[in-house]
Amino acid sequence: MELVVARIGAPNGLHGLVRLEVRTDDPAGRLTPGAVLATDPPERGPLTVAASSERQGSWYVRFEEAPDRTAAEALRGTLLLAAPEEGAEEDAWYPHELVGLPVEDTEGRHLGTVAGIEYLPAQDLLVLTETGGQRTLVPFVAEIVPVVDVPGRRVVLDPPRGLLAGDDDED
Structure with missing residues (x-):
């Protein structure tokens, strides 16, 4: 079972940057450049993180597959998925x-x-x-x-x- 890492929000700028609604406690680890994330709906992915940053408490990501604002807008609402991390805390749950x-x-x-x-x-x-x-x-x-x-x-x-x-x- 794959877990929801984030939901793609509105584009930011002209070069494919999107704001994320983060649903993971480790966005820096899950959204590193080169990370490949499955999507829901599946036909929109997988997506490869080209760059990511945190600004004023919000996370912004650019994907290799969405080089401009038009492509980024088409991803709005897409859920980003990843496999559960190994070695989770004993009382942790999803x-x-x-x-x-x-x-x-x-x-x-x-x-x-x-x-x-x-x-x-x-x-x-x-x-x-x-x-x-x-x-x-x-x-x-x-x-x-x-x-x-x-x-x-x-x-x-x-x-x-x-x-x-x-x-x-x-x-």
Whole structure:
């Protein structure tokens, strides 16, 4: 399974430079010149990194296959994919491993299942499908999601009152 490294955003300038929405904790390692990345959709790649740089907290990349702004614009929205790195941390997990995991509260009550993760500029959100079918976005922070146990097949939430749609049914 390949992991999403970044999503290609808008072109920057006339020479094929694009801004990336980075989804890896190691952009410098994943986006080195010469790196070849698979794409989704697959017909847009693979893409070879010609140059990369970080400026004011954003990553910019030029690909050998997109030498000008027109070619770069055609790549907008493309996901860049790479194989998982070997020797990952013991408690590390990848977003695709969370999808479908049961979610419970700190007392062990079943709340629903993980539907995915949404990446926003301020913070990531855990997408929860509650037992009643409601889709709830949960801030993916340790205070609210204290346990992510992929081997144990569970995610534990400690949500503040009112966060979950099911909270309305309890009074």
